[in-house]
Amino acid sequence: MHRGLIVQKYGGSSVANVERIQKVAKRVADYRKKGYDLVVVVSALGDTTDELIELANQIDTEPSDREMDMLLSTGEQISVALLAMAIHKLGLEAISFTGAQVGIITDSSHTKARIIKINAGKIRQALRNGKIVIVAGFQGVTLEQDITTLGRGGSDLTAVALAKELAADECEIYTDVEGIYTTDPRIEPRAKKIKRITYDEMLEMASLGAQVMQARSIEVAKKFNVPIHVRSSFSDKSGTMIVKEARHMEEVVVSGITLNKSETKITVCDVPDRPGIAARLFKDISGSGVSVDMIVQNVSHIRQTDISFTVNKLDTNKAMKVVRRAARAMGTGDVLKDEGIARVSIVGVGMKSHSGVAAKMFEALASHKINIEMISTSDISISCIIEKKFAEAAVRSLHEKFGLGK
């Protein structure tokens, strides 16, 4: 009996060694025996990618992006071959493909290529021939046949894009956690697994620090309405469904709490309050390749203001250099950096239609005597920058305040 097509993606920890590859094979075989067609996307074994990067860095700390893609793409190629062998061993038919072989065509932005289209004819044919199709994640190929990679977490994107292209009934993302949690269970043991979450919420959670799934892949899933099921490869429990509308009868206001401790706050003091000043500053920063995250500006009555923003802490020195130069040119005051900060955020589509959510958040922090240094809001999230030492306490207080442990 034919029961539909499922795309499954297994991350590096799910295929870290031969034993785990055999477990994945067993799971795939079980699905097959139930009557599903299967396309399985696999990441590189465990730490393979990091080991290859280390090897390259021994030769050149700034290796060519094209050659880096040539190198890194081997990791997934090893995984797919081994998984196909493990499935054969269970007596089922499987065939492995590289990204190039299944026509995952990308632009030529090596190390962070974008998928242009997928020529899935080869996959469709293999499925028609009754085979389980194993596809190397994270990689594609340009029209000139150069191998590309899709950036960190790119295997998620491969899976979602294939699920869309093949109109799969579900896209399962297997990982080493059981799903998306209301917050990081290592910080708040009462964190609960979320059963259903919307693409938008998941996108906020991903970009705000939840590491489970790559943000770009969620964007694509949202755009094409691909149903995603994030679950553990070490258990049979169902995980978290990521869908368009997650709400049932009752409205949950806040879905989860995220924490990000990898940012630095930079403040430019006494900025003249003239049009074009902020534009100039952030144009210079983005020109240097540094991504800016949260930006806060308050215009004071004396026609001068402070502009604060956060950058990834790895970019701190680069950003400070550019900002200092720009500050001198614009005649502002001091440029300050603060590396002792954390960002804590609440995420939930429900908060759009509920007043008082922000107030409730600030109350929770205040009740623990946690000072808020910056505030930023979006449609479905509110973020506060606080002192890093209060980070975990803040997460726990918010988790409790919004009743997420229940």
Add this chain to the structure above:
Amino acid sequence: MHRGLIVQKYGGSSVANVERIQKVAKRVADYRKKGYDLVVVVSALGDTTDELIELANQIDTEPSDREMDMLLSTGEQISVALLAMAIHKLGLEAISFTGAQVGIITDSSHTKARIIKINAGKIRQALRNGKIVIVAGFQGVTLEQDITTLGRGGSDLTAVALAKELAADECEIYTDVEGIYTTDPRIEPRAKKIKRITYDEMLEMASLGAQVMQARSIEVAKKFNVPIHVRSSFSDKSGTMIVKEARHMEEVVVSGITLNKSETKITVCDVPDRPGIAARLFKDISGSGVSVDMIVQNVSHIRQTDISFTVNKLDTNKAMKVVRRAARAMGTGDVLKDEGIARVSIVGVGMKSHSGVAAKMFEALASHKINIEMISTSDISISCIIEKKFAEAAVRSLHEKFGLGK
């Protein structure tokens, strides 16, 4: 100044680690600076291939050939990317390609594919753009885009085939020895490096046990008259040239002595002397996938005979099973196996026109009281099967008898 095109091939030991890869890059760069165009073929790093085979065998001792090729081809892909990076680091332009990318089209005999044609347009274009071209050895691709490998030593074939296709001025095979020797220097310290050797002699040497170069690649070099230079990647000394005609003024009768200790002798006793019996026997054996090497039969006056032949010792059990079955069906006598044998051979185009070479060989062995169990001859070689324990002594005695140490 443009000085011509050289194809260089570096084996696994030449690129076993980052330091050696950097040395190869330096050598390539030196050639480039002298004005040569370069196509560089690289094998997998050191023991990578064996490690990947081990990984596959943990999953399945008889993995699918197609998936094995998918797996093993990653080894060379890693090498080419790293070598390209190392050349970039020296400030030169280089670009790496997989076998598939440079259009090395093969049949679909996975793990031992044969090259059908090479669509070298991509390489020619890269050369025109002034780039050093790095090509993954050992691999190709079918017209259906399945990745194939060319069998053990297949990188030699990649190099020779590319040299032919691109009409290179020379094909250099870099290895961990300084060239072809009159015999194995570990057995006979007085062994001498051979300056020039013919394709035919080299072919005999390769198939008789000299491990320096893959036999098929020499066949191809001979067919298309590709000049080959076998040399060491650890020294600047010139090595051995493999050419059509190696002789100068004086004729060297015997060029080298080879030894092969990896065979088993199988003897079928009391075989009825009827037409078709040998055909039947060897058809059954080849049908089982076992390659037979030396075959000797002597018809006796009583219309019965013994047939002896050798097989690779890894195939002993498989061969014995088939032969016993065939022997029963044909009504022969016992089937015996002897694993304690060695084959020692003398090789040289000169022997065709010189009588007494065989006699001289048998004399040398007799003078050391070494009994000869089987004899087989070709146009340019004579091989004797002897007891394994005399193998090294036989090599030394022949090396001296034919004056090769001088």
